[in-house]
Amino acid sequence: MTIREILVFAIAMAVRAIRPGLYFLWIDELNTLNAAADIAYQGQWSWVGNPANWDGLAYHSPVTNYAMTLPMFLSNDPTVARLFMAILSALTVVVSMRLMQRYTDSSTALIAGLFIAVLPQLVEWGRFVWNPSFAPLFIMLWIF
Numbered sequence: 001m002t003i004r005e006i007l008v009f010a011i012a013m014a015v016r017a018i019r020p021g022l023y024f025l026w027i028d029e030l031n032t033l034n035a036a037a038d039i040a041y042q043g044q045w046s047w048v049g050n051p052a053n054w055d056g057l058a059y060h061s062p063v064t065n066y067a068m069t070l071p072m073f074l075s076n077d078p079t080v081a082r083l084f085m086a087i088l089s090a091l092t093v094v095v096s097m098r099l100m101q102r103y104t105d106s107s108t109a110l111i112a113g114l115f116i117a118v119l120p121q122l123v124e125w126g127r128f129v130w131n132p133s134f135a136p137l138f139i140m141l142w143i144f
Contacts, residue, residue, distance in 0.1 A: 004110050005094050012093040012117035016086035016126040021079045029129045033078055036068035041076075050131065060131040068129065081129045088137050089126025093117045095140040102144070 001009070025033075031050040038044040049060035071084035097113035116122060125133045 001094070004106070005097055005113070008097060008110070008113040008117050009090050009094050011114070012090035012126075013086060015118055015123050016089050017083060020082040020086065020127055023127065025078055026128075026130075028131070029078065032064055032068055032129050032131065033072075033081055035062075035065040036072045036081075037076060039065060040069040040072035064131045064134055067134065078129070082127055085129055085133055086126050088134065089122060090117075092122070092126075092137040092140055095137065095144060099140060099144045 028050070035046060035050060039046070046062045046065060048058075049062040049065055052058060052060050068081055068084070071081045074080055093113055093116050096116050097109045100112045101109035122136065125136070
């Protein structure tokens with residue numbers, strides 16, 4: 001990682017990690033954390049994820065539940081899971097900077113990375129344990 005990427009990662013992490021326990025836990029977060037706790041503490045593996053509220057897709061992918069077992073091994077506190085999501089969201093910013101640098105120059109990549117680092121929608125998603133919160137990172141990796 002370059003010094004620019006480290007600084008943008010630090011900015012992205014700072015805005016996402018400020019008071020991660022500020023929000024109430026929503027039902028989507030509780031479903032994901034409960035399924036991850038079942039996997040981590042009771043060994044209950046699952047072939048399907050949480051129910052989806054969409055007619056075209058009955059269930060989400062279980063990848064989210066399996067990924068959320070990593071912070072569950074550290075602590076069953078939801079704040080740790082939110083900080084894990086903040087790290088993944090900040091990594092999304094670095095991957096998008098690298099993607100931008102591949103097609104443009106480093107100055108444009110820096111500006112794009114700074115914009116993405118403080119984009120309110122991505123900052124909010126980076127604080128929320130939710131199935132779609134994983135999407136930006138995997139989409140950026142797929143494009144890269």
